[in-house]
Amino acid sequence: MTLDRQLCFALYSASRAFTNLYRPFLGELGLTYPQYLVMLVLWERRSLAVKELGAALRLDSGTLSPLLKRLEARGLVVRERSSDDERSVFVALTDDGRDLQERAREIPGQMLAATGLEIDGVVELRSTLEQLTAALDAAAEAQAESKERER
Amino acid sequence: MTLDRQLCFALYSASRAFTNLYRPFLGELGLTYPQYLVMLVLWERRSLAVKELGAALRLDSGTLSPLLKRLEARGLVVRERSSDDERSVFVALTDDGRDLQERAREIPGQMLAATGLEIDGVVELRSTLEQLTAALDAAAEAQAESKERER
DNA sequence: TCCAATTAAGTTGTGCGCAATTCAATCTTG
DNA sequence: CAAGATTGAATTGCGCACAACTTAATTGGA
Numbered sequence: 001m002t003l004d005r006q007l008c009f010a011l012y013s014a015s016r017a018f019t020n021l022y023r024p025f026l027g028e029l030g031l032t033y034p035q036y037l038v039m040l041v042l043w044e045r046r047s048l049a050v051k052e053l054g055a056a057l058r059l060d061s062g063t064l065s066p067l068l069k070r071l072e073a074r075g076l077v078v079r080e081r082s083s084d085d086e087r088s089v090f091v092a093l094t095d096d097g098r099d100l101q102e103r104a105r106e107i108p109g110q111m112l113a114a115t116g117l118e119i120d121g122v123v124e125l126r127s128t129l130e131q132l133t134a135a136l137d138a139a140a141e142a143q144a145e146s147k148e149r150e151r
Numbered sequence: 152m153t154l155d156r157q158l159c160f161a162l163y164s165a166s167r168a169f170t171n172l173y174r175p176f177l178g179e180l181g182l183t184y185p186q187y188l189v190m191l192v193l194w195e196r197r198s199l200a201v202k203e204l205g206a207a208l209r210l211d212s213g214t215l216s217p218l219l220k221r222l223e224a225r226g227l228v229v230r231e232r233s234s235d236d237e238r239s240v241f242v243a244l245t246d247d248g249r250d251l252q253e254r255a256r257e258i259p260g261q262m263l264a265a266t267g268l269e270i271d272g273v274v275e276l277r278s279t280l281e282q283l284t285a286a287l288d289a290a291a292e293a294q295a296e297s298k299e300r301e302r
Numbered sequence: 303t304c305c306a307a308t309t310a311a312g313t314t315g316t317g318c319g320c321a322a323t324t325c326a327a328t329c330t331t332g
Numbered sequence: 333c334a335a336g337a338t339t340g341a342a343t344t345g346c347g348c349a350c351a352a353c354t355t356a357a358t359t360g361g362a
Contacts, residue, residue: 001259003191003207007266007273008169008184010280013209015166016349017287018159023350024294033159034318040154051340056154058164061341063319069342070317087327087340108157114290115158115283122158125279129161132266132276136168139265143175167319174320185348202310212311214349220312221347238310238357 021114025107029100034059035071036104038091042077043101047092049082076100172265176258180251185210186222187255189242193228194252198243200233227251 003009019033026036034057041048041056054064068091071077076097082088115122154160170184177187185208192199192207205215219242222228227248233239266273 001191002195003188005277006188006191006259007277007280008166008173008262009188010277010284011162011166011169012184014280014284014287015159015162016209017284017291018162020350021287021291021294022159032317033163037154037157037160040157044153049340054340058167059318060320062321062343063317065342067318081341085328085340089341111159114287116286116290117283125283126156126158126161128276128279129158129165132268133161133165133168135267136165136172136265139267140168140172143172171320183347200310201312205310210348211350213313213351214347216312218348232311236310236358240311 018111021111022107025110029103030074031100034063034067038064038067038071039076039097039100039104042091042093042097047090049088049090050079051088053091071097169262172262173258176261180254181225182251185214185218189215189218189222190227190248190251190255193242193244193248198241200239200241201230202239204242222248 022033022036026033029036031039037057038053041053050061050064050068054060057064068077068079072079075094077091078094079089079091082090112119112122117125173184173187177184180187182190188208189204192204201212201215201219205211208215219228219230223230226245228242229245230240230242233241263270263273268276
């Protein structure tokens with residue numbers, strides 16, 4: 001198995017090349033790509049639990065807790081423990097966080113242009129990748145279950 | 152722009168789902184996915200300069216130096232400064248490193264099965280991703296040049 | 303020829319990802 | 333309703349990625 005035959009490596013390279021291209025644009029907003037993803041969710045939802053955010057981004061609290069702490073330190077979000085379930089914490093946009101959406105408006109179009117793809121191509125590739133992710137998740141799940149049965 | 156319309160997020164998710172599935176298999180060999188990539192190159196080449204390795208994997212010395220140090224500590228590779236150019240360092244397989252290839256032989260087949268794709272599908276998707284990466288690299292390059300001209 | 307520019311690798315510092323653990327709150331079940 | 337199990341978030345520790353910098357070796361002009 002040579003490197004150039006690895007689908008996983010092609011994904012890994014493409015993903016890094018993409019965030020690489022995002023970097024200067026996001027840098028102007030003072031955001032990293034994962035932070036931008038969090039903001040994208042919040043621009044849609046205004047407020048949600050850390051758990052829901054983790055489900056949306058497929059990230060756990062080990063990643064999100066410090067990331068959210070940094071966004072909070074920058075004044076883009078606030079965190080508040082839920083009153084009806086003291087275990088969960090809600091993340092909400094501040095006014096500054098909301099205002100940032102305006103400054104980020106140009107980014108998606110510029111990224112699309114850089115891909116060299118037509119809209120249809122993007123839609124199709126994205127759909128293929130989503131199916132692939134689902135298949136890989138299912139395989140990982142099956143794997144976890146068989147390891148479970150070993151005990 | 153909602154999260155579910157982001158091609159970059161689909162790539163990022165798929166890439167993480169893939170390495171996630173690799174993890175238990177590679178864990179048995181005591182390798183991380185980036186370390187496995189280095190070993191794949193070495194199983195093909197036996198020995199090459201850090202610079203060539205970086206070009207193959209698209210990783211810089213900031214990532215490779217400590218990674219190679221860990222592989223060397225495990226006795227899988229050795230590093231030696233080139234005698235005809237003292238700046239460059241060659242990485243070479245040890246016997247243990249070579250032997251590990253045997254134990255890794257089953258992995259690609261199991262990964263392919265997990266993708267739920269036929270070989271043709273893998274080839275096509277990989278080709279699409281390689282084109283995408285090339286386009287993104289070209290865009291990043293153009294961006295760097297225009298920033299260069301600003302000075 | 304010599305010295306300024308370039309190159310290769312390594313180091314430092316920051317921010318993810320993720321496993322493993324901790325802690326408090328909530329749920330469940332006998 | 334009390335005790336054990338589960339849940340949500342945070343923390344710790346490790347290994348990438350990547351920018352910025354350092355050091356040493358090499359190259360290429362003037």
